[in-house]
Amino acid sequence: MAAARRILVINPNSNPEVTEGFSQALAPLRLAGGPEIECVTLAEGPFETQAHVEQVTLPLLGLILARPDAGAYVIACYSDPGLQLCREATTKPVFGIQESGMLAALSRGDRVGVIALGPASVARHLRYLRQLGLTERLAGERPLNLSVAESERPEAFDRLAEVGRELRDIDGADVLVLGCAGMARHRQRLEAALGLPVVDPTQAATAGAFAAVLLG
Amino acid sequence: MAAARRILVINPNSNPEVTEGFSQALAPLRLAGGPEIECVTLAEGPFETQAHVEQVTLPLLGLILARPDAGAYVIACYSDPGLQLCREATTKPVFGIQESGMLAALSRGDRVGVIALGPASVARHLRYLRQLGLTERLAGERPLNLSVAESERPEAFDRLAEVGRELRDIDGADVLVLGCAGMARHRQRLEAALGLPVVDPTQAATAGAFAAVLLG
């Protein structure tokens, strides 16, 4: 019963700095009487998930089945790898961060801009947004042309701000989503710099899991 | 600062039983170190909001402007009255329950079924879903043919279950949304009876406000 209030947030790549980054961003959701939020790194994950999304699907499923002590799961890679597979394998709620990030953005603005890592991500995300049926609310998606590891560093901030301004001023976005779990640390500073709500998708998905666990 | 962690959940109709009903449903979100959740009834509201949505718009705005001690607001009428107006009048997040209920449902199933009060609600909601750009994920919406006050009573459960089954078995919904703040008390029992996730939109919107307040 206590176990059912645990949320497992899984980083499907094996870069622990990414896990550490989003774990810190989840600190405000760690409340005295609230669900436990445990962040784990997928041992079998590649160092960069973006080009290797399919490889992590079965290991992710294995991890979820091995952790019945959790009441909800978050797959913290923006490509939402294995999301449907995991949902079919458990009755507990499973959240993907692209899906949750986009849905959270839709209640904070009318037209969403997404900051992606590279052009291949942009194409993959657009296919997925069509699958989600959400393209009518997309203002645009633009690439940083950075790797996961690069995007996570403090010095990437200026590039994020530059791309965010293009999404706001050229594409007409009035809310932004960070298109990778690794960009979590830039959220608040970016929001201040651009004057728009900026959604960290791992926070959004974990907040969804948080509510699901509490509300049963 | 402490004030900024308060969430104001406003019932735009003047029926206190509705306010009491969703306040009880929000109990699990009241955590020791978490945001305070205050449920209020709009004094100027009509007893039934459905046919009088426009009348509550300006009083709602007045209430929100009169309560700067809150960090986020929830408008707990399924027609989302005054949502854009209030959003333009404050920089703090404002959540509407139809919008939040639908968005929450989209991460729990693929095709959403909505249980509405009456046929006029169905038509109004469909227009609004087009505005939200979410019609591609709607399985269907069906009316109970009950008033707000009637839908809130325990004996309405059988009718909710009947309509829910039609949404599931005829329309192909795999997740349901309760299309009125007054139906909150039926959620868990309905979920158990139908074997589908059932979203209470006031819970969904308040969970969104909860996360917004915590994550800043």
Add this chain to the structure above:
Amino acid sequence: MAAARRILVINPNSNPEVTEGFSQALAPLRLAGGPEIECVTLAEGPFETQAHVEQVTLPLLGLILARPDAGAYVIACYSDPGLQLCREATTKPVFGIQESGMLAALSRGDRVGVIALGPASVARHLRYLRQLGLTERLAGERPLNLSVAESERPEAFDRLAEVGRELRDIDGADVLVLGCAGMARHRQRLEAALGLPVVDPTQAATAGAFAAVLLG
């Protein structure tokens, strides 16, 4: 019976120059045996409607209910305030000028360009076009960055022509709509300057009312 052939065209803002402007534009629809076209200014309206759309909803309804001598009503503010509310309150046809302007444009060209007052209008109109289900025919909407009062003056013409050319040459519009009742006086000159049909939405809505009154 004679009364039922009267069309009431209501300016929801209190600027009489706007009322006077569109009244002149409606002169060609005033025919010997045809419906009487009466243009009125909403006493309770703000001087600029754009940012105050919600305030005029109930006064508009009141005016319509107080004038059963009319056979059809036109709400002459491009945000179509109170349109649904008024439609639910009377069995007589009620026309909104954004809706009518867009629909009229769709029979004069394939892709519609809209000249708006400011960026906030653009965002509001886009939401509404989604509600109308007409986004697939929108080429673009661009702001003048002028107030209602400014847009109405003769010297605003050059700015309208500049924005109209961008809609035609960059966005690919082959028909334009004036996105405010106050721009009526520029229509014919703009049409001549750009070589495209230009729709004055108040004319379009009143023509719709005209037909509805005659055809019963």
Add this chain to the structure above:
Amino acid sequence: MAAARRILVINPNSNPEVTEGFSQALAPLRLAGGPEIECVTLAEGPFETQAHVEQVTLPLLGLILARPDAGAYVIACYSDPGLQLCREATTKPVFGIQESGMLAALSRGDRVGVIALGPASVARHLRYLRQLGLTERLAGERPLNLSVAESERPEAFDRLAEVGRELRDIDGADVLVLGCAGMARHRQRLEAALGLPVVDPTQAATAGAFAAVLLG
């Protein structure tokens, strides 16, 4: 100049009863100081246009080019044959009755039901509605299984009412369009019987031409 105020309403089939039927329905638009409305039958037209739409395209164009004395043209066959061709050949407005009928319906209700002659018409119209970008507002289209000539007769009324009721009660239409120029005479009686606005598309297109001629 006087000539430019003439509207030519062309029946592309050679059945004069159809021309006579819609000419009578256009009587209320014939006003003292208003545009002259002239209804003509296309000599080269087949007796039934439905299955022969393509044959009338070039004769229609010929007729329009031979009548520069008109200020606007209406092509009164619900398949809108030759509409684009004629529009490219003249700078004067040309109206098609399917397009105009659907657009008129969109300002009288939210979801449109169409009464068609037969199943082949339904399929053809659906393709065309996709071209018009209007499918999101279609409640449904149902066939009478009657010919043009049969649908025009008084005794067809009961069948129109039956199909109209299905569109209203099963498909959820709140406004109807008569899917053939030949059904004009049933409009008012059907409106009374069903309690919904019923649009005669020839009236709608001619009203559009009427406004275009007057407003220049």
Add this chain to the structure above:
Amino acid sequence: MAAARRILVINPNSNPEVTEGFSQALAPLRLAGGPEIECVTLAEGPFETQAHVEQVTLPLLGLILARPDAGAYVIACYSDPGLQLCREATTKPVFGIQESGMLAALSRGDRVGVIALGPASVARHLRYLRQLGLTERLAGERPLNLSVAESERPEAFDRLAEVGRELRDIDGADVLVLGCAGMARHRQRLEAALGLPVVDPTQAATAGAFAAVLLG
């Protein structure tokens, strides 16, 4: 060079009867001077692919990379497993049978009906059709409630015909797609029984590969 004219058609499940079934259906595409068509069974595949789509993704990629002697590849499972992954890994064309089957159907009819194995397939395919952007042409999809192996047997024909008739007569489909590679043997008989074009998706995808190989 000769090798580049080979088409590899891969059955991702390990049921050789399925491979044999579609290989026979591909016989007409085996022409003297044409591409060689080689049908293989994925050794690592499960006996039924439907519920195990994700498991075959990486083995499929391995097989494709191990067979550079082919000029084009067909993945003959209707869920199109690994299609994007394989496309990113080779510059040669890769065809998925759901995608190809739907696209082929769109040039043979206006509204497509799909015969699926079971309800879970229907839901998965609908998500995928949204990703493909093709939902507007879907008349409906209905399940046989049979396994892959069952659907392949001659005695399944009556059930296919029953479901096909529902798609034609209730949903309005004018072309059908067989929603599993295992149903290939029923195509011609079903076409004759229903009087509609019936698309075998493996044939459609292999025909696409055939053209791609020949046309370079």
Add this chain to the structure above:
Amino acid sequence: MAAARRILVINPNSNPEVTEGFSQALAPLRLAGGPEIECVTLAEGPFETQAHVEQVTLPLLGLILARPDAGAYVIACYSDPGLQLCREATTKPVFGIQESGMLAALSRGDRVGVIALGPASVARHLRYLRQLGLTERLAGERPLNLSVAESERPEAFDRLAEVGRELRDIDGADVLVLGCAGMARHRQRLEAALGLPVVDPTQAATAGAFAAVLLG
């Protein structure tokens, strides 16, 4: 029976160089045991079809009815003139090159760019893509500003490459379609120059006819 394996590819304009151009491009589909591919020029066709699409509809139908010895037909004008009419007049498959070109492109890339002759073509094609329900996959369409005859010449290549680069780099297309039967000879060179799949629509439609004839 042998006759039923003949494919008739019809050039609806009377420019024999266009017919000769696409006939050469179809050479790889002429296989020993395969269908005979016969390319014919419509005697009644205008020299340029683009502005005269409607004129060829009935002559095309006449030609198809006069040639029952063919098993499938291709209408090789990118406006797909008379496609529905011919489909309704024969039970044999009829392919239009715009439809087939777009559908073929959808299995070679995610977002399609189209190279058109002129701005009027772009507008006409966009209307048609809405009819086909395929706009969500269109990256963009851009005009060469050349006639059919000019686009066919070797010296047009540089202009095609320029427009192709804009579609790829500005509009984000990852597959291109040649928007006229006359551009066939540029396909392979353009593919090499741009590094994207380039679809010749006449090849695509004839490949579809090829498969239809073989597969029965």
